[in-house]
Every structure is written in C-alpha cells, then in structure tokens.
Amino acid sequence: MRYLPLTAQDRADMLARIGAASIDELFADIPGEHRLNQDLELPKRKTEMEVERLLGCLAAKNVAAGSVPFFVGAGAYKHHIPATVDHLIQRSEFLTSYTPYQPEISQGTLQAIFEFQTQVATLTGMDAANASLYDGSTAAAEAVAMARRITKRSKAILSGGLHPHYAQAISTYSMMADDDAVILPPDVLAAEDLGALIDNETACIVMQNPDFFGNLRDLSPLAESCHANGALLIGVFTEAVSLGLIKPPGAMGADIAAGEGQSIGNRLSFGGPYLGLFAAKSKYLRQVPGRLCGETVDDLGRRGFVLTLSTREQHIRRDKATSNICTNSGLAALAFTIHMSLLGGAGLERLARANHANAASLADRLSAIRGVEVVNKAFFNEFTLKVAGDGARIVEKMAQAGVLGGVPVSRLLPSKGLDDLIITASTEVNTEADRTAFAKALEGALSC
C-alpha cells in the first residue's frame, strides 16, 4: 500500500460527501473542553536521522527494567524469556496469520490455541479454558459478568486483596450494566472474613491469590461458604508462575479462574499487550466468554481442531452474546504456550521454586535493616515492606541510586493511610549482587 498524504482537496471532498461544512462541524458532538484548540507543537519536518536521534534521547531518560537491579511487580513481572520463544513466534505462519475461522487452512494456529487452553486449564486446576482474553483485569471483569449470568444475581464482592486495577476494571464493567460491585477496604494482612458477607443477592466473591500485597490465601473455606449460599467463587491471580508451586484456584473450589499470563513468555512491554487467562468448571462452559478451540476428527477420522460453541459469541448471538470479546491475544498466548512447552511441568515447578527462594532471601536481607519490616506471614515471589518513612519517597530515592525497588502502595491506593508500604517482587532474574544493591539503596534512602 502506498502512503498517500491527505491533501486539502481530499479533506474538502470527504467533508462535502458526508455533508459537513468544516472539520469543526464534524467533531461538533465532542464537547469543546475536550477538544485540542491549538496545533500540536511538533516541528513541520525532520530527517530520519534527526528523528532517530531525538527519540533515542527521549528513550534514554527511562530506566529500563533490564538495566538495573529490578524488583517491581504488583501485577506485571520480569522473568527470563528463552530466545526460542521470540524466534518461534516470529515465524510468519504464526505472526502473520489471521483469525482461524477457516479450519482447513488454520490447523497450526488452532492446534497452538488448543494446547494453550489445555495448559491454562491444567495450570488453574479447571476443566476448560478459553483461547485467552485481553489481560488479567478484563478477564476478572468477564468472570464477574459470567457469575452474574449463571446465578442471575447482581452483587459482586471484591476482596481487599484484589489488585486495585482489577477492582477498577470490574467496577467499570459493573457500572455500565447497573450491577453492584462492592470493593472491600485494602486488606494488607489477609485478615478479612468474606464468608460472612455473602447474602442471597451475592453472585460471586472475587479473591486474588497470591493477593495484591503478596499474601498466600486459602480459598477453600470461602468456596464452601459461596456454594452454601448459591454464589460462585472467582479465583484471580496476577503472577501465573506462582501456579507452578501453589495450589491452583480450581483445586481450592473456585468455579472460575481469571488472571494475567504475562509472566510466562511475555515481556513487561510497558503494560501490554498482555494475556488474559480464563478457565472454568465444565458445567459452566456455555457461559464462558470469548473464543474456544475444540478437538475433533475430519471426514477421514484424522485428528483436527476447530473453533467451537461459537453460538455464545457476538458475531452470531449479537447483543445476547456472553461477551463482546470476539478475539483473543493470539501472539501473547502463543508465546505463553511455547514457553510453557519448553518448561514442562517439572521445569515450571523449578522456576517457581527459584522465584520463591530468591524472594525469601531478599525478605531476610531487607527485614534485617533497621526501620524495615516484612508484613507477610507467607508469600510466593512478592511481599510488602513496611518502612519507617514515606514509601513513594523511598522508592524514588532508590531509583536515583540505580535500584528499582518496588511499587509504593500509595501509588495504587492513595489516601488510604498506607503510605509506609512498598510492594516488592523478586523473580529468578535477580542475583545476589542485585539483593546487595537493593539492601544498600534501601538503607541509604531510609537514612536521608
């Protein structure tokens, strides 16, 4: 396709065709205060060399995750991604192929999706998984919508250990559907009793494990309370690697599992594209949102794969569809599948153990510092530090000293009296030298 800049004549022709007198008239529906009433302050032209130099200077202002000791988590995690993953996902058969609506020419893509679904179902302890959603937070919001369809009730109760972004996504979906989402206050110590809050209007409880503050939680008693009261339990996770070591939501009685799959095979990438993982018990399969791939046989009895149960989806059922999601995060799901296949079950468990071991030695190291306390009783690869001082200021000081030490809780939960908390994650990529640098930077930040 040639690049054809838009001429003044082109604009005039298009406006005349649709019957608008001017560009302003075309955008009349957008309130004035939301419109840009001046030209963008961009130079008229620059050469390719100049643009590269300028953007290079701007990029150099960032502290890239791989360039310093890095301990930031809180929903997105830096893990090692084998070179094989990038190499394979860039094969053009995968990279350039379109939606696999025609199974006769899409067996490779469909088989990859089928393997992905199998891995996600196994990992979450569920019967069936979909072909993926956009990210963990929208997967959680879809899970809540699904629980409402199944129970025909409106109220969703969101644990105070749920990632605030996830709570916000659920809240936005709920608001648009006139549904009720109760967001409980931040629960730093995993002390809340959600079972007592379930009533006969409760569609579901949403609980994250490990939770936002890094605590490990037992979903089993809550699953019993939910089921005794006709409600569903949704198990959420933001760190998929944790499932290599801890009991999955399905095994603890959750009805739906929803979470973020970025950790496996996918980079931080400044927040996306990410990978929504979604799985459920098979009795709820018809209410699952999004695309599903199934195994079948062709007319010669050979194994093959097709998209299935499509009547749930928007292109057939329109406004009555289970979701307005018509697609999946294909390439991110493929990267997940390839990385998982390279790891295998035993490899995933070893990776998870390495994560926990690194986090445990970091916690020991940091809690020895005067004015620093680890608040968690049990954690996987992420924990919360209580510091003698303002968490945001301390994180900033550490960054100036060349260590990205975590996320101040006040950044995601401002004005909650949690300003002395920092959420810190440590994965397999961290070394003893990183921990030493972190301890030193934290001591330095506390003393000034």
Add this chain to the structure above:
Amino acid sequence: MTTHYTKTHEYVRAEGNTGVVGITDYAQSQLGDVVFVELPPAGKTLKKGEEAATVESVKAAAEVNAPASGEVIEINNVLSESPALVNEDPTGEGWFFKIKLTEPAELNGLMDEDAYREFVKTLS
C-alpha cells in the same frame, strides 16, 4: 387438542388448560442442526411474547418467546442430552416446555395450522 402458531415460529398445543410449547418444523429447518436448548426453570411465570428459551444450532442462536401466558410446569429435560430431537421431531418428542395457561383466550389471537402454512409460504 388444537395447535396454535406464532409469527416467530413457536407452537403451543392446548391439552386442557396445559399448553405444550416448541418450535415449528419450519423453524428447525431454518436453524439447521440444533446443538443446545436452554429452557426456563419450572415454576417460572411467563407473559405472552416474553423470551422463554434459547435454541442454538451450528450456525445461529435464536430466542424462543412464550406463545401464551402461563406458569412453566414441566420442561423437556431430554433435550439437554439429545438436542437433535428438535430437528427430528419438533412437534413431538422435541417439545420445549409445558405451561399452565393462565389466559387461554390469548390462543385465539394466534394462527391455526392452515393459516401458519400459508404464512410460511409467504416467507420463501
């Protein structure tokens, strides 16, 4: 025992003050192979024209409306295992649910078999 038909291709067969509800042969032929039927819970009160059930085929999903008002007294549980009965025998074994008719006079506003046959002719 008279059968009445709607323009949205449901039938209701009156047996005393009970109405047996399903979709017509024309409807099943248009839908193609039926793979799933979602039925209302027994005990549910339906108003005439209200959405009562959903039928899914390999190529479409359609809402089934209550052809008359009443309370659902029985559903055809066999359909959950054998949805193909809707194709094979829509007005017999492929029935959807039975209602206790609360306003039998509503049936007079529906088409009889001859009228429905003529109606279907106008659609092709």
